[in-house]
Amino acid sequence: MENNKSYIDYVHKVYDYLHTIPEKGFEEYKTSTFILEELKKMGFENIDEGVAGTGIIVTIDSKKEGPVFAIRADIDALEFIIDGEKKMIHACGHDGHTSMLLTAASLIKERDLVKKGKLKIIFQPGEEKLYGALLLVEYGEKKN
Numbered sequence: 001m002e003n004n005k006s007y008i009d010y011v012h013k014v015y016d017y018l019h020t021i022p023e024k025g026f027e028e029y030k031t032s033t034f035i036l037e038e039l040k041k042m043g044f045e046n047i048d049e050g051v052a053g054t055g056i057i058v059t060i061d062s063k064k065e066g067p068v069f070a071i072r073a074d075i076d077a078l079e080f081i082i083d084g085e086k087k088m089i090h091a092c093g094h095d096g097h098t099s100m101l102l103t104a105a106s107l108i109k110e111r112d113l114v115k116k117g118k119l120k121i122i123f124q125p126g127e128e129k130l131y132g133a134l135l136l137v138e139y140g141e142k143k144n
Contacts, residue, residue: 022077052135066117
């Protein structure tokens with residue numbers, strides 16, 4: 001992306017799309033597929049897929065000693081009963097969070113901003129069920 005306007009346009013484009021596909025926690029199949037495709041288009045290679053079911057973690061390793069930081073966005077939506085029908089809605093703004101994190105990931109990669117240590121970019125499933133984060137922590141403990 002070349003300039004701030006293109007980043008802003010990208011945030012809106014991603015948000016508009018994600019808003020059309022709200023999915024229940026741990027069932028974010030369309031959402032995670034979309035995120036994965038976008039990350040690959042950006043050139044990311046060190047991607048863990050299917051974390052806690054539908055989560056995604058990208059690791060940017062500077063190959064230099066340093067801290068490990070993480071930034072994350074939730075990817076699930078909430079279920080509501082509207083006029084007697086179950087509907088999934090991004091009522092908490094997770095579609096916005098994910099849009100902004102994808103944009104941040106693009107900026108970080110393009111500008112080579114990780115100079116030491118590692119950065120983990122986390123797209124977390126199941127936040128609304130209150131245990132998506134715990135499953136991510138367990139995943140990290142097993143992996144390390």
